[in-house]
Amino acid sequence: MTTTHPQYILTLSCLDQRGIVHRVSGFLAEHGCNIIDSAQFGDAQSQLFFMRVHFSAEDPALPDAALRARFAEMAEGMRMNWQLNDAREKPRVMLMVSKIGHCLNDLLFRYKSGLLPVEIPAIVSNHTDFYQLAASYNIPFHHLPLAAGASADAKRAQEARMLEIIKTNDIDLVVLARYMQILSPELCEALKGRAINIHHSFLPSFKGAKPYYQAHDRGVKLIGATAHFVTGDLDEGPIIEQGVERVDHAMDPETLTAIGRDIECVVLARAVKWFVEHRILLNGHKTVVFK
Template identity: 65%
Template sequence: MENTYVLTLSCPDRPGIVHAVSGFLFERGGNIEEAAQYNDHATGLFFMRVQFACTQLSQAELLEQLTAFAAPFQMQMGLHPLAQPMRTVIFVSKEGHCLNDLLFRWKSGLLPLDIRAIVSNHRDFYQLAASYNVPFHHIPVTAATKPQAEAKQLEIIRGEGAELVVLARYMQVLSNDLCRELAGRAINIHHSFLPSFKGAKPYYQAHDRGVKLIGATAHYVTADLDEGPIIEQDVARVDHTDTVEDLTALGRDTESQVLARAVKWHGEHRVLLNGHKTVVFK
């Protein structure tokens, strides 16, 4: 695992890209262990994820040579050591089911993460954080103190070197500036099947409309509320006898599973941005 990497790339589509990438790795002693590709005919873009082992070059040497290789193809490219878990900070408010699920999966070795901190605008889960030996930061947020609170949050994110921020039912809207700072590395779980029932109290909206399916959506955070690129979704069946409380209780399991899948795929570098959509190499 020490010499195993994940290469992700996207570029304008043209013949010979797969041949060029595999040839580049072969010439440097690379052994491809897993590969996936996608051609988006609507945008003319090509996407690829390659997992490979290479002992002949260091990571720095690989990255330098890959950067030169990528330039003629106009590639956006990333090289990630497989053995290095992704440094992560989790935000939460007063609903702890997603946080609890992520922590359990992480400690069970099911998520390729290094959870560095938990940030909350309430104190409810400091004991849960302590039971997993994760630092807990209580940062209250009001309309008047939001800029100062976000400055503290950003200080923690930067201080921990976080590559991923997970909004595990963090019921605060991030400012445009913070959204831009975290672009492509902040995942939110929204408790509805987007684009239906955006914003606050989606289970109330769903109940009011008499839906027969409720859902959950994990998506990247953008300045446009609940409109970021979607990573994963799922649904649960309900009927006319279910109350709002029933929908909320049933939805917790769906939310937890959807968020865990999205976080796992992101941590394994299986999610590539494609404009306002994503390419997910499962």
């Protein structure tokens, strides 16, 4: 829908109760707003209600600050957790990578071609392999090396520099596009709800090096990938998206690896796109994704 009016995306969660949709839609109508699309979900297990509303603000006499202040008054009475985002503002994303670049390359292509509505002001790596790739997209590349067996002090210093880059560039989302270093619990906490990781779905079955070779040796019939929020529990954060592909005995380990990498690219790209479109809401250890 094309409109010259300011557009917003409202996301909220609160204790499930009668009248939430009525209250929200009524508020928007009373303040000269037109709903473009809306989705909601009530979770019987957590007893929480989740909602995403994309709307345009068509009353020129109601400035942004007033709209937010008035909604805050209503939200407080219903004990809502809520966010109101400018739908036309592109979130700022920092990509992190080590020595395997398929996910990085895929995200950069989607960004450049306009398929991923983001700004990418920084790429961070503990290696220099993708310095030229970053330069080809005119994106600053930050090399933050961390030697094998580095001390705790060295890791803290590296992560402090990482946080400095995040702060300096006003980063909204950090994407671990096959960044192969474990983040400290402190950094995971600092990035809670705004860092996404991708891994093959063999975990924890095939840990360590060459998981697709391990899978081939075991004769697996399905391979896949999982995108999830980063937490202090390694690879166990709230799941955002997953994908699978059937494989068979005729495929060698290299073929499995190639298929697996394709799945990783697609799954991570979906997760990032849904995040920047404000479609993901946390529900305890799970997520609600309004597609």
